[in-house]
Each structure stands twice: as structure tokens, then as C-alpha cells.
Amino acid sequence: MKHPGAILPVALAMSGCAGSEPVAIAPPIAAPAVYATDLPAAGLQEEWWLGFGDPVLDRLIRRGLEANLDIDAASGRLAAAAALLRAERADRLPGLDGSAEIGTTLVGEGEDTAAAGLFALFEPDLNGRLAAEVRAAVADYAETNYLLAEQRRLVAAAIASQYIEYRRTQTQLDLLEQSTDLQDQTLRIVTLRFEAGLAANLDVRRAAADLAQTRARRGLVEIARANALSALAILLAEPPGAFAIEPLADGFRIPGYGAGPPAGVPADLLRRRTDILAAEARLARAAAEIGIEQADLRPSLTIPGEIGIGDGLLSGLFGDFLVGIAAAIDIPIFDGGRRRAEVAAAEAVAEARVAEYRATFLNALGQVENALVSIEAYRQRNAALTEAIDQSETALAQSNALYREGLASLFDVLDAQRQLIASRQALIDSEAALASSFVAFHSAIGSQ
Structure with a gap:
């Protein structure tokens, strides 16, 4: 579901009533001409998650957008706002x-x-109060409409993030199995050499300790996987204990994103980010409230x-x-200044809404910039880690060969193993972070 087009302009000219001075609120937004970091290559924007090329993720997000309870609650609030708007319009008849x-x-x-x-x-409606109340109800309806779209944006991003975390933990568990097999093989070789009098008992203990440390990490990864599954279940309005995800045909992997959205500029956020549009609607409501209070004069x-x-x-x-x-x-003749005080209070609320609107835009802009920096940084990190893995694999093969010939110590073998395992684990985490950065980027630019 796409969020509705802009219902309310950024420059709001809200008239108190016919013949009265208009309530003008025009918050200037100094949007940069371009983002500080280059955008990814053009790609999908609507249903941006299709860019991961992961059919399981596609199904999860579509299920979540249909079943999520927060979206249902937002839909209920929108229905209530629509009914209240009809009621305000009826008051003019x-x-x-x-x-x-x-x-x-x-x-x-x-x-x-x-x-x-x-x-x-x-x-x-001689004093314009009813017209201002209708404008306030229109602004309330616009805000709830945008907040419904905002909830859908957040739910899609949350499902994608938790799915990436689930895949990260599954891939880590698969790596732990490979690592324990590798270390167990080293332990058997060292044990045979010890029994043959070619290695010290200290070497056996060192190899066994490394193997035990690797096995000890499994529990922490399983906790993280369970947490990700529970979070996904809740997002899809399902009981966490019975929720499961089918495996991919090609085994465990971190989903990679193919491309970014079409190139845009920061000012596009003003028309695309639903939280900014909701803040704009709240600003319109504040302007209408000034008109309501002025009508009492x-x-x-x-x-x-x-x-x-x-x-x-x-x-x-x-x-x-x-x-x-x-x-x-x-x-109105005399009320001790009460009505004018209420007008002043409404004006102060409007000033606060202006500040909130500007802050919402700056936060959105910061999220986009941070995501762009993260994408570039993790891409470079992945390349470096891939190189580290290649070098570590070569070093491990060489140290094993030298150890069998008695030309290297077990410490050299174990150190090469640790470096290889650490680099592989770091690459999995970095690939997951890169995928999450794409999720954060699409969410930040307001893709639906």
C-alpha cells in the first residue's frame, strides 16, 4: 500500500474565518541540494525488498503487511478519524x-x-469556528493516514532486519560446524603425534581448548537466532514458539541487495517520508487550533x-x-483575558510543532546519510575480509604442511586457524550489516 499523496502543503495558510486575519505557518526547510555520499545504483523503490532476490523474505513481508497488529491498530485509528471528520462536517449543516x-x-x-x-x-458560523474545526479534523485524518503508511514502512523494515539477523545466525551456526570439524581434525592429528611421542601434552591441551571455545559460542548464536525468530513471529502476529522459517534451496546465506533506489535529492524526503508528512499534518492541526481559539474572540x-x-x-x-x-x-465582552490566553497557548503549540517538523526532517536526512556511509563502509570491509580469508586459508595450509614436517609449531597452526575462523565470522557479520544498511537506507528515504 502506498502512502497517500501530499494532502497538506508545507506552507500552510490557515484562515481563522472569512474576514479574519489568516494564520500563516510556513516552516522553511533548508534541504541540501544533494546527499553527502553517492547513492547506490538505481533499482527498486516500491516493494524495495524484492531487490534482495529472496523469495522467503518476500513472503514474510507480504504476510506481515497483512497480519501485523500495529498496522491493524493504525487502520482502526484511521477509521475513527474519518468518522470524526464526517461529524465535524455535519456540524455545519x-x-x-x-x-x-x-x-x-x-x-x-x-x-x-x-x-x-x-x-x-x-x-x-459567523465567527469561523466550525470551519476551523473542520480543518482540524482534516489534519487529524491526514496524520492518521500518514501514520498508517508509516507503520507499514516500519513493519517492512523490521521484518527485513530480523530476517537478516536470522540468516546471519544460521550462517554463523553453519560456520561453527565447519570450524569445529576443522579444529577437531587438528586435535586428532595432535593427539596421534602425542601418542607417538612427537608432540607434547601441552599441544593437545591447546588444541582441545580452542575446540571448546568454538563450541561454547554456539549457545550465544542460538539465543540470537531464537530472538530473531520470536521477533519475526510477533511482527507477523503469530505465536513465537510455533513459528519457523523454511530453509532456502541453496542453503544458508546472507541476502545481498542488488541495487539501490532511483537517485533522488534530500528535498524528496519532504514528500515521501510519512513521518515528515505526519508532522506536517500536526502542524496543520496546530494552525487550525489557532483559528478555533480566535473564533471565540x-x-x-x-x-x-x-x-x-x-x-x-x-x-x-x-x-x-x-x-x-x-x-x-x-x-464576547469580558472574560478576564481567558480567550486571548487560549489563543496565545495555541500559537505557542504551533511554534512547537514547527520545531518538531524541522527536527523530523533533519532526523530523516541524518538516517539517509548514515545509511549511505554504512553501505560504502561495509562494502569496503567485505572486500578486505574476503582478502583476509584467502590469505588465512593459504597460511593455514602452509602451517599444517610445515607442522607435519616438524618445521613449524602447533602454535603456528592454531594461530592460523584462529585468524581464518575470526575472518570468516567477521565476514558473515559484515555481510549482514551491509544488508541491514540497505534496509535502513530504503526505510530512511521513505520507500514503501
Whole structure:
């Protein structure tokens, strides 16, 4: 679901009423012309997660957008805001109520009585209060609409992040299996050499200690995997204990992102980030509140009307028939400064909303810049770690060969093993961080 187009302009000219001074709130946003760091290559923007090329992730996000309870709650709030907007608009129309009464007297000969009537009330909105209340309701509806889209943005990003964490832990567990096999093989070789009198018992203990340390890391990784699964289950509104993810056909791997979104500029955030649009709607609401409070400084007009049929209804054909109409005007004279104080309070709230709007934009801009820096940094780190793994594999093979010939110590072998295992683990973490940086980037630029 895409978020709606901009309902409210950044420069808000909210008029208190016809003939009154307008309430103007125009927060200037100094958006940079370009981002500080180059954008990734152009790619998907809508349904950006398809760029990972992971069918399991695709299914999880689509399920989450349908089932997530926070999205359901936001949808309920949007329905309520729509109903309240209809109610505010209805207040600008004339109202008509009916009444009926029937009874009998219990003294004397007794007499049946009945009365019926229609009562009308119309407020012409002389002071502009009703129009301002409608504008406030429009702003509330816009905010809840944007917040619904914002919740969808956050849920998609959260599912992708937790899925990447799940894949990271699965890949780490797979690496731990390979590492323990490698270290167990080294331990067997060292043990055989010790039994043959070619190695010291200290070498056996060192190899066994390294193997035990690697096995000890498994529990921590399993905890992280369980946490990621539980978080995914909650995002999909499912019980955590029974939730599971099907394995990929090509085994465990960290999803890699193919491309970034179309190149944009920072000012695009003003029309795309739903939290910025929601802050803009709150600003519009604050402007409308000023109009509401200003309306109380001016006269108001009420026109009531009544049509009634009275006591003679049962004894005569028409009984007593009454038609009445009136007009009442309320003119503010003295209230000890209360109304003007309420206007001042509304203006102060509007100033706070301006600051919040600017802060929301700057935070969004910072998130984009941080994600761009992270993408570039993790790309460089991955390249360096890949080189480190290649070198460590060569060093381990050479140290093993020299150890068998008695030309190197076990310490050299174990040190090469540690470096290789550490580099492989670091690469998995770095690949996951790069994938998470792409998630953060798409979320930051407001992709839906």
C-alpha cells in the first residue's frame, strides 16, 4: 500500500474565518541540494525488498503487511478519524430533532394529552469556528493516514532486519560446524603425534581448548537466532514458539541487495517520508487550533426553530399548533483575558510543532546519510575480509604442511586457524550489516 499523496502543503495558510486575519505557518526547510555520499545504483523503490532476490523474505513481508497488529491498530485509528471528520462536517449543516409525548391526568374526570414537535437549530458560523474545526479534523485524518503508511514502512523494515539477523545466525551456526570439524581434525592429528611421542601434552591441551571455545559460542548464536525468530513471529502476529522459517534451496546465506533506489535529492524526503508528512499534518492541526481559539474572540450566531402540536391533539383535529423561530447572538465582552490566553497557548503549540517538523526532517536526512556511509563502509570491509580469508586459508595450509614436517609449531597452526575462523565470522557479520544498511537506507528515504 502506498502512502497517500501530499494532502497538506508545507506552507500552510490557515484562515481563522472569512474576514479574519489568516494564520500563516510556513516552516522553511533548508534541504541540501544533494546527499553527502553517492547513492547506490538505481533499482527498486516500491516493494524495495524484492531487490534482495529472496523469495522467503518476500513472503514474510507480504504476510506481515497483512497480519501485523500495529498496522491493524493504525487502520482502526484511521477509521475513527474519518468518522470524526464526517461529524465535524455535519456540524455545519442545520440540525433537526423530533419529540413526542402522550399522557393522561389522574384527577377529576381525567383527560388525555399529547404533544409532538420538531426542533431545528442552525449555526451560520459567523465567527469561523466550525470551519476551523473542520480543518482540524482534516489534519487529524491526514496524520492518521500518514501514520498508517508509516507503520507499514516500519513493519517492512523490521521484518527485513530480523530476517537478516536470522540468516546471519544460521550462517554463523553453519560456520561453527565447519570450524569445529576443522579444529577437531587438528586435535586428532595432535593427539596421534602425542601418542607417538612427537608432540607434547601441552599441544593437545591447546588444541582441545580452542575446540571448546568454538563450541561454547554456539549457545550465544542460538539465543540470537531464537530472538530473531520470536521477533519475526510477533511482527507477523503469530505465536513465537510455533513459528519457523523454511530453509532456502541453496542453503544458508546472507541476502545481498542488488541495487539501490532511483537517485533522488534530500528535498524528496519532504514528500515521501510519512513521518515528515505526519508532522506536517500536526502542524496543520496546530494552525487550525489557532483559528478555533480566535473564533471565540468574535460574536457567534445561533438560529433555533420549533414546530409543535399541543394539548388538543386527541380531542380536536389539529389541537394547538405552534411555529417559532428566533436568533441568538453571543458577543464576547469580558472574560478576564481567558480567550486571548487560549489563543496565545495555541500559537505557542504551533511554534512547537514547527520545531518538531524541522527536527523530523533533519532526523530523516541524518538516517539517509548514515545509511549511505554504512553501505560504502561495509562494502569496503567485505572486500578486505574476503582478502583476509584467502590469505588465512593459504597460511593455514602452509602451517599444517610445515607442522607435519616438524618445521613449524602447533602454535603456528592454531594461530592460523584462529585468524581464518575470526575472518570468516567477521565476514558473515559484515555481510549482514551491509544488508541491514540497505534496509535502513530504503526505510530512511521513505520507500514503501
